[in-house]
Amino acid sequence: MKSYIVGVGMTRFEKPEGRDWQYWDMVKEAGGAALADAGVAYEDVQQVPVGYCFQASTAGQRAVYELGLTGVPVYNVNNNCATGSTALMMARQFVEGGAGDCVLALGFEKMKRGALGSGADAGSDFATSPVARHYGIMAARHGFETSPPTAQIFGDAAREHMEKYGTTEAQLAAVGAKNHRHSAGNPYAQFQDAYTVDEILASKTVHRPLTKLQCSPTSDGAAAAVVVSERFVEERGLGDRAVEIVAQSMTTDTRESFASGSCIDVVGQSMSRAAARQVYEKAGLGIDDVDVIELHDCFSVNELLTYEALGMCEEGESGKLVASGATTYGGRWVVNPSGGLISKGHPLGATGIAQLAELTWQLRGEAAARQVPGARTGLAHNIGLGGAAVVTLVRRA
Template sequence: MSRAKSFVLGVGMTAFEKPESRDWQYWDMAREAGTEALTDAGLGYEEVEQAVVGYCFQPSTAGQRAAYTLGLTGVPVYNVNNNCATGATALMLARQLVEGGAADCVLALGFEKMRKGSLGGGAGAGDDFAASPVARHYGVMAAGHGFGAAPPTAQIFGNAAREHMERYGTTEAQLAAVAAKNHRHSAHNPRAQFRDVYTVEEILAARSIHRPLTKLQCSPTSDGAAAVVVGSERFLRQRASRPGTGGDAAARAVEIAGQAMATDTEESFASGSCIDVVGRPVSRAAAHRAYESSGLGIEDVDVVELHDCFSVNELLTYEALGMCEDGGSGKLVADGATTYGGRWVVNPSGGLISKGHPLGATGLAQTAELVWQLRGEAGKRQVTGARVGLAHNIGLGGAAVVTLFRAAG
């Protein structure tokens, strides 16, 4: 039985900024991103039937406080927290509501107002680390590598990088090449938190966070919001028949061709490897299911937005997505296969490392970038002829969401 279709009708996002750099609240961010997405879709908030709102660090029912800035229509509002995968989780729930027939038009909205400084052990960890949702993950790391003074997330990903270097011969320069590429891409993104360009040598010489990761290989804490309007095929047809919209609505819509979420299995923990515990197996499982549901493969993809919270995670994700064999990712980036002129363009937005990483907004911002790419609206970042895009959003704890988007026509 074929599944119903769903489409991205509109996208919006704020600029991503350093925490406390602007005098705004999370509901201000949400209003800005949500209004842009609705305007992009040519819709009013009164046409939204349900809303799924994601965030990690705001209090319960912050989703209502944010959505109410767009209108007081009485629609159901669902609050979602799935660590760094929160944005893509909100999108997935919006898609499921549409494809399941519960609604024809759903708004997915994500935001974060963060504190300055490095991220701790995971959203909701508090002072009692043993009670953290990611205690099991860090326990695997501690058993193999100990537990030091650096930020916990930098430690677990840094140790994954060390394992990759020892197992496959990956070099520090190849890890730095990921960051150099993404900083270079962000120079053309006016919404990116950072737009400076760095050489591999400058990235290697930056302050060490947890060897081999330097500051310029780590995503920053960020403030920002993003929003996506998801509609059914029926709703899209109805819009296309309205006077004044015609075929433009259909031409600008981007199909959600396939999507899957995976959470941890025994494979994440059994090996005792940080490579597995930070998510290569769970990302691989989500990718396989997304390919299967869409009938597409990595060979069909033109442009990728993936979760480069640290440079090593981009390399691990190349392998999980099937872009290369395990251990081949260092060579892939060094050979230029993942930038303009290569086989794929990965993180044309600048990725998390340079664009920024407000947890609840990240997955939806990835969607916004891919929609602009598939419409041909990405300006100097445009990937020529892009027809299929892939988004990968992962959170420790754990969850990975992989989404495939296909251009209209």
């Protein structure tokens, strides 16, 4: 059975505490926009998976009640930074499994200012953190410093890549420069200022070699997607709005993630590679068939690692790929036309769904100033430490 996205919506992603609103206000705005985009009412919705990391249990219900009180099942989803795509995957599975013809996937986050710690639910006791094994690998090879743990583990992965493949700081900064430039055309982005590579390099160092403008910020925001069956599309005449979810896969950590002792594997490159391979096999398509990509650039290095995981270049060649212009307008692919996590923002529970909102607009030709010409096929990649990697391939129906 096929599944389709027929409506999407999101709030602007904003600095935490920048607006006087609650998480249910965010969900009302994003969810209402998605329902209006699809031309359906909340009363048509049969299942509601809701993703978030920092609010209390059943916050999903509290948020969704702003859209309606119909008694439908609401599922609270938490999968670290892959939470949004996990909620979307549940929505697809409900539709394809026959549990509903119309499902609303939601993701939101209301965060605190400052750097994210070791994980959404790490707690103060590092020894019992869900990501203790991951940081233990990092500490064994690189030690443990005072900079934010997530910046450390990705920064250490960047240093390993530089040492092994000759990747340069300028190539890492080129990712940040590209994504900040892209976000200048996105009214939903937290940041809309463009920077040169030199300005990226000159910004404050968070954990060498990563500077502030190569790191995703903490953010408030929400995103939503209406996922429906082929029957629903036909009955409601939604073919002109529909974007097909061609294939989707989630992978979690395997022995490979930890066996090498490398932060490159610990932060998820091997998970991402496996998820991408499964999606290509299911779809009968490959990366060369993709036009536009939204991927998880929580730090600039993760965009480079993901190029390799998705098969966009050979291992170790990702720095050269971004420097060549192959991943921006006029190149082979446009990667993160939204500005990505680095510049659009990263409210954990919303991120994965916001990626699909951007791809939906791109494939419909509705992305205005950031439109990728002729885009017909898109790919989303969302990852969370602890770990989960979700890859989704979509195309215009």
